[in-house]
Amino acid sequence: MTKQVQFTNSIRAWMDIFMHRSMRGWGRFAKSTGLSMPQFSVLMQLHYRGACGMSRISEGYDITPAAASQLVDKLVQSGLIQRVEDPVDRRAKLLSLTDKGSGLIQQGMEERYRWVDELEEKLSVEERIRISEALDIMTHAAQELELEPVHHPV
Amino acid sequence: MTKQVQFTNSIRAWMDIFMHRSMRGWGRFAKSTGLSMPQFSVLMQLHYRGACGMSRISEGYDITPAAASQLVDKLVQSGLIQRVEDPVDRRAKLLSLTDKGSGLIQQGMEERYRWVDELEEKLSVEERIRISEALDIMTHAAQELELEPVHHPV
């Protein structure tokens, strides 16, 4: 097995396990909060990409502005999102997480982290160090990739 | 910074980036196939956990048997799932992916892999080897964890 193939295999095996775990985890968490997946996803987007206008929500999830408006409206009424007028462009709105919304996402994160904490317990000190270093490299590379122009919009 | 904390930081940073990417990716992919998230999730469960009965679907997503039945029904009609009588217990049904359903999930996987392929290009050969080894350790640990009795059902 070439090194090339080995890398590919290793990362795909890890992705498979990890994606499945985290998807299920988030799904269950969203359900436990009483939010629908679309609602929850909007909170996630605001958490990761920061405050934005309605248009970015509708683009982000490929839904009409009308749908985005209605979706956001419920989250505003639930006190999870703030919707204020953009002082620069008064047509636009600025959407951001409230403390409550932010806390909710954070709580979801903690539950997701719990799994890898258990995982960590299965590892020796040396293994932890090696993994830590490896992941830092990947994270760094991923951040670089994030900044580049997107060739394959996924 | 202690090694303990360093590991935790490294893995959380990686999780953050990776979870967000893959969640968005799967969401968009599901949408592109015309399937709803619940429908898509059922396919995912069958892919990862293998064939099962209706009851496991309803337990897995914490929905009523009625809901599961209706959900599965649409997937059967779309030709993505096979629903046959369980020969051992004729009350039960055996659900499994058809080739079409299996191929659809596979296609989604490929798209998810594409991102890490780009990531790989940013790495040196030595980095790839180190990462490959580290991920193998994690995958192995995760598989062990999977087999143990679940303490924190997530």
Next chain:
DNA sequence: ATATAAAGTTAAGCCTGCTTAACTAAAAAG
């Protein structure tokens, strides 16, 4: 053999998300 439990299905009804269409208000273009 009869009673009970378990696995699924079907139907009615509710809620949500989404779309289209018609609209308001503000910014940009001419």
Next chain:
DNA sequence: CTTTTTAGTTAAGCAGGCTTAACTTTATAT
């Protein structure tokens, strides 16, 4: 200054997911 474009909202209507309730069929218990 008028026209057009952009950002977002509101309302009507459809489709999907979910629940409860009533039901069928098969397995298990007594």
